[in-house]
Amino acid sequence: MKVAVIGAGWSGLAAAVAAAQGGARVSLFEAGRVAGGRARGVATDDFSFCDNGQHLLIAAYGGVFELLRRIGADAAMVREPMAWYMADGVRFQAALLPKPLNLLLGLLLAKGARLPEKWALLRDLAVLSCWQKWGSGDKSVADFLAEQKVSQKWRDEFWQAMVWGALNTPVETASLRVLANVLADGGGSDFCLPVNDLDNFLVQPALRKLAECGGEFVPETRVGRLSHSNNQIMVNHQVFDRVIIAVAPYHVAALLPEDWAADFQAAAQSWRYHAITTVYLRYEHSPQLPVLMTGLAHGTAQWLIDRSRLNGANEVAAVISVSEQYGSLKADEWAARVHADVLRVSPNVGEPVAVQVITEKRATIASTPNRLIFNQDNLNARGIFLAGDYLNERYPATLEAAVLSGFAAAEKVLQAALNDKNIYKTNK
Ligand SMILES: Cc1cc2nc3c(=O)[nH]c(=O)nc-3n(C[C@H](O)[C@H](O)[C@H](O)COP(=O)(O)OP(=O)(O)OC[C@H]3O[C@@H](n4cnc5c(N)ncnc54)[C@H](O)[C@@H]3O)c2cc1C
Incomplete structure (x- = not known):
């Protein structure tokens, strides 16, 4: 089965490697000169290394570790217990205990806050944790902070920094559910930082693995609008059986066949x-x-x-x-x-x-309350699959969300190939 993966960001790399490892003949197209997308190394003479942005792995990163394992990357990184060190505020370190005792003890031993303030933060975290387990509709973090009458100290020294860092969204418009998921799934345990650029960390090992599995990387090739012909999909005049579109959400509509682009654009209108x-x-x-x-x-x-x-x-x-x-x-x-x-x-x-x-x-x-996740069932039925950091309901748009979406798209493509084979056998 010939599979085109369009976009060599981390979702496209994960999709391409997983599809190639599953036996597909993969071509990975990338508009830019280099792979990595929004998480890529940048050439520099002035610094020990440089990326297009400082990236760290925080809360959930099982998918990224799975990709590192699959590509055999000997990833150089520092993994540290979560330390919350505000130079102008509170300081605590998660204790080496199971959750939630790690945060409980860490916060009780915190510096820069009085005991009643510590209890107030612990109470608000506990309320959020219960809401995450049993809560109903989503709302903004700001609404939650107002309901809980959270003090200015904790808004400045904890909640705002946490929401900006984890969701890259202002508190006023940030989804409480996504924040609660991040905190529940690991925020407060540890974090990882690559000690080298992202190109060395993951991108190059992924491309090497793709080549080993018989796949090809096609850089500097911007793919135009896809079209259909006899149950196959045309990608820049080449024919493929399945296509994974792994570009940023604002580039997807330009690739989709015209009759489906409007549906995507309708969903994308509300995204910020x-x-x-x-x-x-x-x-x-x-x-x-x-x-x-x-x-x-x-x-x-x-x-x-x-x-x-x-x-x-x-x-x-x-x-x-x-x-x-x-x-x-x-x-x-x-x-x-x-x-x-x-x-x-x-x-x-x-x-x-x-x-x-x-x-x-x-x-x-933006991780806004109840953000619409595009339903791709109709596209999938026609052999087109989406991957990208914007597709994850549980997490904010992160490396983890990107990689998980890439794996999910590859799995669907391989499953579709298996179904094709079974139909073919039955017909025979
Ligand atoms: C500055 C910055 C800091 C960040 N910090 C963190 C962090 O600390 N932790 C974290 O987990 N996440 C972080 N993120 C988010 C993370 O980088 C993204 O979630 C992730 O890289 C998105 O990957 P993706 O594959 O979904 O999309 P992209 O990386 O956008 O990949 C899409 C690729 O498709 C290509 N493309 C587009 N159109 C076409 C076309 N027509 N034909 C061919 N190719 C095309 C693009 O060139 C691009 O390479 C950060 C992002 C930025 C920008």
Whole structure:
């Protein structure tokens, strides 16, 4: 069976590898020069490594680990117990105990909050956990915080940072259910950071595995609108039995055969996107931030990653979620603001000797309450399958959501091939 996978982001890579391992002849088309999509390495002479954005694996990452296993990647990464370290606020570390005792003990031992404040946060987390198990309709995180009468301290030092970081969505429009799922499935246990660029971490090993399984990677090839002919699908004038469309949601409608594009566009109308800016700063000496990931409740940057603790480089990678909230700052303005943040934590850090600023305007689809998930049954019946980070109901648009969707699309394609074979046998 010939399968075209369109888009070599992490969903397309997962789909291509899984379909090829299942016996399909896979062609993986990518419009760009390199694979990786919104999670790709960026060439740099100034930094030990650079990606289009600082990525970390937090809460759920079983799918990503499964992909790493399948491609035999010897992934270099740091895996640390979850530490919540706000330079200008509360600090705690999840204890090495089963959930939820890890958070309970961690929070009771927290620094920067009085005992009644700790109990208040624990109570709100417990209410959210119960709501996640038994709750009815979804609502915004802001509504929940108002109902619980959450103090300004906890809004600033916990909830907002958590929602921005995990959902890349403002608290006012963020889905409480998605946040609750993230917290239930692992938020509060540990997190992983690659010590190298994403290209080395996953993209190149995935492409090597694809080639080993007889698949081909076709870069710099933008696929146009698909068309049908005799139960097969035309992809840029080539014929395929099945197609997996693994592009970002705002590129899907341009690929779908015209009669189905309108349905997708109707669903996509309600979707919103938010930006993420990453600022990389290199210093002469180690930035000496207190922990690997330092948070700021009242900074421009929300998280500062100290790379000297990752790979020995004198570098900081700063994450600004929902970064459109600051308007359109120029690169030097971003750098000045983030350097000021670093100075607040590490006053003797000196001036940066290299700076790189990358803004991805449509970094992820917003995790809004009851976000519509496109029903692809009709498309699937015609041999077209969707993959992408926007298809997961449970999680926000993340690497994990992308990889899981890729596996799911490949599985459906392989199942369809099996059904074809059985029909063929029966007819004979
Ligand atoms: C700055 C930033 C920081 C992030 N941080 C995190 C994080 O810390 N943790 C986390 O889990 N997630 C994070 N994310 C989200 C994560 O990167 C995405 O969820 C994931 O990469 C999406 O993968 P995808 O395969 O669904 O889509 P994409 O990566 O968008 O892949 C789609 C691919 O399709 C290609 N394409 C489009 N149209 C065509 C066409 N017509 N023909 C051929 N190819 C086409 C594109 O070039 C692209 O390569 C972050 C994202 C950004 C931008």
